[in-house]
Amino acid sequence: MTYPVGLRLEGKKVVVLGGGQVAQRRLPALIAAGADVLLVSPDATPSVEAMATGGEIRWERRPYRDGDLADAWYALVTTSDPDANARASAEAEAHRVWCVRSDDAGAATAWTPATGRSDGVTVAVLTGRDPRRSAAVRDAVVEGLHTGTLAAPRHRDRAPGVALVGGGPGDPDLITVRGRRLLAEADVVIADRLGPRDLLDELPPHVEVIDAAKIPYGRYMAQEAINNALIEHAKAGKAVVRLKGGDPFVFGRGTEEVEALAAAGLTCTVVPGVTSAISVPGAVGIPVTHRGVAHEFTVVSGHVAPDDERSLTNWPALAQTRGTLVVLMGVERAAAIADALIAHGRPADTPAAAIQEGTTAAQRRVDAPLSELAAVIAAEDIRPPAVIVIGDVVKRSGR
Incomplete structure (x- = not known):
């Protein structure tokens, strides 16, 4: 059995023996914890060397020798020399320094948990000598916290x-x-x-x-x-x-x-959220832009008719654009919108589609030329919420 504990290593001396892949994985967390890290190793990976060059750790380029763990609070032994590892482990035991060994967990006095972080929470998992299971459990917990599927509300220091x-x-x-x-x-x-x-x-x-x-x-x-x-x-x-x-x-x-x-x-x-102006057309295969077809798209609200004095939309200008027009909240005024666009120059046969309750199980789509869209919407009983897409991109969905 192990006794779990969180070590506060800020300013504390930590000795790492060996500069290989294991050290490369463990060093960033020690640095982030504010530890005073001494690396003892004849060589190191480029990433570990960069940590030393950047002043994040101290590096003595030599093999381990007795006395290296003096005054250390924590030791990480990762060399490929079994004899050096055993001697370092014995020194740690003599000086009561908690020691992790990458080559022989059974001979260590501490084990490194599989750790992960999410929004200020550190998750550490130990499953004895099954590191893959530790990692799997950690990943599941961190993912749950990250996505919110694992509820863990805050109760302290929470500002209104x-x-x-x-x-x-x-x-x-x-x-x-x-x-x-x-x-x-x-x-x-x-x-x-x-x-x-x-x-x-x-x-x-x-x-x-x-x-x-x-x-x-x-x-x-x-x-x-x-x-x-x-x-x-x-x-x-x-x-x-x-x-x-x-x-x-x-x-x-x-x-x-x-x-x-x-x-x-x-x-x-x-x-921010995923807007229906892009995602709903995308859910039925309609791209709002497409190379050689539409270089721009415009999103407008159809909650008031084009001839309503409250409308802030320049419908005559919209009719002259060649790109895609996406209308939100326009089902009830689809006829007036189509009439205004056609009257100001948008071709009556411009492809159009209406998608009801896009991305949900109740999703429905109807297609028609712009001049006929309102009639089709009425005939098919398309109701809000629905997104209307007008432009040649409608034909690019395979429909």
Whole structure:
């Protein structure tokens, strides 16, 4: 049996015997720990030599000799000389220096665990004399912490604040690693309807999940009520995640939430998300750009019609572009959008497609010339959320 412990080696003398591949793997962690590393070896790998040249370690170019471990706190014996290893191990025992041996773990007084790090957490795994299993367990734990599938929320030194997380287009696997980890650490999650709903089922029971669409608005506008909820929970000292579909800053009103939090004196971490403007067409094989076909793509919101006085989009200019046009939130106004584009010069037979609930199990796609797209959308009962793609790239998907 071993007794696990974390060594604080900052400023402490550590002696490494041998400058080969084992030392090359172990030295970076010792350097990162702030140890005063003395390497004793006639030669070294180029990487180890670079550590010495860079002043990260001290290097005495010679074989081991008795007395090298004097005043050391920790020793790593990695030479190819069995006799030198045995003598160094005996010296370490005599001076009560914890000693790791790469050639004979049974003769060592310490073993090096398989270690990994994730967001300030160090994972160290020992499985006796099965280093491959140690590495496999370490990798599984680090991966779980990294992706958030292994929940390990913080409980100390956690400042109140909000993480504005882009959840991606719908498939829960398309959220970023950082976004998923923050979800796993949350106390409160305020979620949009278009966020990856399946991820909410994975949250621990103590996490409060608030549907942003059901916040009681009272006399406030919807966005102001959401802002107030974010501020209220953050000021209560909770870790709050605002989970949004796609990317928070692509028609997601994320800037409004960041500004409201800043005005309340609260920090906000923005985690970009995979925007549906690119990922949903990609999920059905439509590239938004393609060599010799489209050298640019434009993303616009279709939540107001082209002739609406609130529209900020220059539809006549868009009609004259040769690149790809991606319309979000445009299903209900597909006819008006097509009419405006055609009226200002976009060919009526321009290939177009509408993709409903892209990247999810409910994904559907319909294709039609621009002039007929609205009719096909209605006939096929395509409903929001859906992405409309207009341009010759639609033909590049094999459809």
